[in-house]
Amino acid sequence: MAWCRLAPGFDRFGDVVEMVASTLGTDVTASASVLGAADQLLDLFEAQPLTVVIDDHHLAADGDIDRMVGELAALVPPDGRIVLAGAVRPAGLIGLVPHD
DSSP: OEEEEOBTTBOSHHHHHHHHHHHTTOOOOOOSSHHHHHHHHHHHHHHSOOEEEEESGGGOSTTHHHHHHHHHTTTSOTTOEEEEOOSSOOTTOTTOOOOO
16 A cells, blocks of 8 residues: 655655555656556556555546546556545535434
8 A cells, every 4th residue: 555645845746656666666757648547547556456545535636637637547557546535525525413
């Protein structure tokens, strides 16, 4: 599992690729393009079963992480997972409360 926590200054697609590679003990210079970064991340998924958690997703810059995840969604191997976690509630959940 690779846990990537976004923060100001570490909030772009290249940062996610570098965090995942670092967690796995691999050196990578992230691509300057969304498609290139998606390809690099896919290579990491294909090397081993992998779950990537992108935490504090609401801090992502310019939607570029969403574009990268969109490129990967159908290509991640069956034993791979991408989990997006953030503080902002998805549309439709606002106002819902748990019932006892």
